[in-house]
Amino acid sequence: AAALKASTGAYKVDEPLTPEKDVTSYNNFYEFGTGKGDPAANSASFKPEPWKVKVNGLVSKPREFGLEELLAFPLEERVYRMRCVEAWSMVIPWIGFPLAALLDEVEPLGSAKYVAFETVIRPDEMPGQSGYFQPLEWPYREGLRLDEARHPLTILSVGVYGKTLPNQNGAPVRLVVPWKYGFKGIKSIVRISLTETPPPCTWNLTAPDEYGFYANVNPAVDHPRWSQATEIRVGEGGFFGSNRRDTLPFNGYAEEVASLYAGMDLRANF
Amino acid sequence: MALVPTLPKHLHGPSIWALYALGFVPAASAFYLGATGQLPGNAIKEFEHLLGLWALRFLIATLTITPVRDLFGVNWIRYRRALGLLAFYYVLMHFLAYMLLDQMLRFPAILADIARRPFITIGMAALVLLIPLALTSNNWSIRRLGPRWNKLHKLVYVIAAAGALHFAMSVKVVGPEPMLYIALVTLLLSWRTVRTRFLRWKRQRSAIARPIPATEKAAG
Structure with a gap:
């Protein structure tokens, strides 16, 4: 990971x-194995450069973004809480830029209602994607409603802790949506598509009763x-310094995002 | 059929104590690493999971003693009690880690977990069932209970199955590791269903292979 310059962002927990x-050695990234230490242990041969992200679907200007172009967006540091669906959390200094800035470049059409994301498939570099046992169906897929994707808190991250992303954290570019469970933060993104209907999401497909499309952090x-x-x-x-704390609605970002879900039954739309 | 050298009798006792000492090494070393902040990430969960995994390993080891004797003629029965008790101690530590370190004695949450989450209910049932087995794992109880002791200790089959199930149900994706434990427990339990027939067949076969000559018998 190389040093990465960024301005101090407005959002700082x-x-x-x-x-x-801990941020770089305790990860869920099943493309590199299902153990928490697997991504750090098995991702050394992954090549995050060169890289291209294809942005297409219901947009007026579909195009590809090279990594250099992504790094040219105004980068800022955002210190966000990260709440894993497995009931652990971290506070992480991401470097990135609002996803909205990228969406503005491709000009979504009026019919676009959702944003779909896909992770790269590289069985040669990602041991979890080859062999007899493959924990998930590839590519890993995630999705957001367009208004969630455009929310100023939603960023594409290209770095953490002042450096470019380590492979195990989703190099070279990943999604960070701090009010949702961590699995929504899809890693090593190669495709972003604007769609009219809700896109398929990997964990939601795998166990629909356990992981919803929204996956907003919700203690209730x-x-x-x-x-x-x-x-x-x-x-x-x-053991003794760790503490168990109450989980906050929308992971503490209710003030910013609760209005996105006004009138919705959050128990049904979990 | 001696596949392994026989241990001299005076070392039987010490070897059992060595097994106990060795058996506690995984728990002790993980506790040291966790307490001093050297387990990466969610140290408490890592510790909790490690204890559970070793509990399952000791349960499996306990269940292996009989088939090893049946199939290879190696009698390690003197280690079975230690292995079984180690399994019990690890299950107990697994639960204590969950209750004290993980849930920090939040009893409403713990009770809700046990009542509402099937994998935790199953795990808790296994712990409760292990208690009478641990309490009767001594010579006095064996003498006292007689044939009832054997019957009681057949509960270990239910406990091992519950343990493997508890593990498989606790993970997000049932991968090779929980599958391996399920397979091992299934294999070891299945052995019990064919064991009597196998032993009869083995006896008959050896009787045919080595008929005892009448002269030798008379000489003996």
């Missing part, structure tokens, strides 16, 4: 940062196998 060691709606009411903050000094 006032909580201690999760140590870089439990995962069938565990409570979402509380979370463990990772990396606060071993």
Whole structure:
């Protein structure tokens, strides 16, 4: 990971940062294996450069963005909470730019209602994508409603902790939507498509009763196998420094995003 | 059929104590690493999962003693109690890690988990069923209970199945690791269903292969 310059962004959680060691060694990235340490251990041969992201679908100006073009967007550092659906959380200094800025470049059509994302498929570089056991159907896919995608909190991240993204964190470009569970933050993106209908999402397809399309952080709606009411903050000094804290609605970003879901039944649309 | 050298008798006792000592190494080393902040990421969950995994390994080891004796004639029965008790201690530590470190004694949440989440209900049932087995894992109980002891300790089959199921149900995607444990437990439990027939066949076969000569019998 090379050093990456960014301005200080407006969004900065006032909580201690999760140590870089934990942010870069405790990951869910099944393309590199299902263990938390697998992505860091198995991603050394992954090549995030050169890279292209194809943006197409219901847009007036479909085009490809090279990595250099992505890095040319005004980059800022955003310190966000990250809440995993597995009831642990981190505080992470991302570097990136609003997804809205990229969408503006391609000019979505009036009929576009959703944004679909896809991760790269490279079985030679991603051991989780080859062999007898493959945990998920590839490519990993995620989606947002267009208004969620355009929300100023939603960023495409190209770096963390002042450097370009390590492979295990989704190099070279990934999505960060801080009020949703971490699995919405699709990594190593190669395609972004604007669609009229809700796009298929990997975890939602895999276990629809466990992972919804919205996946907004919500302490009131439990995962069938565990409570979402509380979370463990990772990396606060071993067994006794870690603390279990209450999970906040929309991961603490309710003020900014609750209005997106006005009138919706969040229990049905989990 | 001696596949492994026989241990001298005076080492039987010490070898059992060595097994106990060795058996606690994974828990002790993980506890040290976790308590000193050296387990990466979600240290508490890593510790909790490690304890659960070792519990399952010791349960499987316990169930392996009989088939190893049946098939290879190696009698390690003197280690079975230690393996079974190690399994119990690991299940207990697994639960304590969950209750104390993970849930930090939030009892409403713990009770809700046990009541509402099938994989936790199953895991809890396995722990409860292990208690009478652990309490009767001593010579006094074996003498006292007689044939009922054997019957009681058949509960370990249910416990091992529950443990493997608990593991498989707890993961997001059932990958090779939980599948392996399910397969091993299935294999070991299946052995019990064919065991009597196998032993009869083995006896008959050896009787045919080595008929005892009448003269030798008389001489003996």
